[in-house]
Amino acid sequence: MGLVEILGLAGSISLLSGWRLYLCAFATGLAMRSGWIALPDHLDALAVLANPWVLGISFVGLVAEFFADKVAWLDSAWDAVHSVVRPLGGALLTLAIVDAQDPVWQVLAFLLGGGGTLLSHGAKASARAVVNASPEPVSNVVVSTGEDVATVGLLALALANPVLALVVAGLVFLFAIVLLICARRALRALLRLRDRVAPDPSV
Template identity: 65%
Template sequence: MDAPASLGIVEILGIATSASLLAGWRLYLVVLATGIAMNSGVVPLPDHLQSLQVLANPWVMGFAAIGALCEFFADKIMWLDSIWDTVHTLVRPVGGALLALAIVDPADPALQVVAFLLGGGGALIAHGGKASARAVVNTSPEPVSNAVVSTAEDVATVGLLWLAYEYPWVAAGVAVLVLAACIYLLVLARRILHRLFWRTGEQTQHPLSETADG
């Protein structure tokens, strides 16, 4: 499929926001998948996205591959995934912001500022949703949940990224979908963790109450 010669502002911001949100889940995988797609010709870049060609650089792809491999295994081990997420609390938002900046036409400084802010904010929200969901999953005593959730994130990241690049007109929809999912995960994780700690606090206080009554 040949990409269009130029894209509208909505499509450009949609792609930038989608890529940044997905980078909040899997920064290295997003960079690696984009580079591979460019080298293989799967993603023929429109004029406005030529600056992303740097992601197809062998050095960039090599670093991204190492990071993606480390993240692939770390993300499937209970509690190690939360440690990995904590370490990347700053890395993912910055990476998402820079990725969005690279997507936007440098001839439009105002649009670049908007994309930078949307990219950084979107990646931070996505990172928060992912980290919160993992904190909930880690409360489960069995380790299978981590691998299942992590694999689902891998598949969703690659699939949605391909969708945004291949069909720019739906990129904004992809961004809204990912954003809604991240906000939902944040709210859901907050409720579950609050309920969990509230019950733990009740169980801790209950024996003391019985002792006082006795």
Template identity: 60%
Template sequence: MGIVEVLGLAASVSLLAGWRLYLATFATGLAMRVDVLPLPDHLASLDVLANPWVMGVAAVAALAEFFADKVMWLDSAWDAVHTVVRPVGGALLALAVVDPADPAFQVIAFLLGGGAAFAAHAGKAGSRAVVNAGPEPFSNVAVSTAEDVAAAGLLWLAYAHPVVAGGIAAVLLALTVLLIVMARRVIRRVFVRRKAGGEAPPPAT
């Protein structure tokens, strides 16, 4: 696997960790276990991801995340709990993929992997907060299901065609940053309107 493929794979997996950390962890461990993703010698300690117990826990956690992410406001609580977990997980997954000769490149991969996971997480959490502000729960289920399909599809693409997946990950990262800005504006408007409505004088009787 060339450097371009490795970077594409690292970018894709770390970005997806911000959406579905446990699914990305399970998929990476499975890829290592079946030798689709050979582990670099200097990161041999990360073969723990291919441990059956770790894969089992990741699978159970992925299943729990699948259901929690479809319940209004429970998904936001789940996102809040994983604000630190997902970026760290994304950084470690990037390290599990990258095999640089320069130690400085390892640090860069770790930081960029964590940053990509954090950006994806922030975009997901922000957009979900906007969806939860609506009166009905069906949009929440639709958005969550779309994320499931996108995450599973991009994970498959990351291991089958890492260069293509890396390009898609770059586009998704740019869209995520834009989504964060838009979600911030929408949330601010919602709170301003609610505050203004709460301070309005009662109607005359």
């Protein structure tokens, strides 16, 4: 696996971890333990994900996140708690994939992996805050389910084809940027609307 493929895989997994960290950890570990995928020797550091204890903990987190993410405002509280957990987890996954011997590259991999995860996490959390402003619960479930399906599909694609992993990373990165911009504009519009309909306290 060349440097470009390694960076693509690390980037795609770190970015997808901002949406579903536990799903990324569990799916990768399960695929390795079941023999669905055979990672190159360079990625031996990821073998820890196939450990039964790690699989069990990541599965519990996956189930909890699956249901918490479907409930309006509970999903935002979950995202707030994971504002530290996801970037840290994404940074560690990136560090395991890059597996650099040079301390400088180790620090760079850790920072860039955490930064990528934080970016996609911020985009997700901002978008869900906008969705939560909707009075009906259906949109929240639809968006959350879409995130589940997209994460599984893109993660499978990245693991199966390291070359396409770079494309996945680029697409998720661009989508996160666009989502952040749109969410920011939507939140501003909602705040202006709230100010217009709010009663005048002087009356």
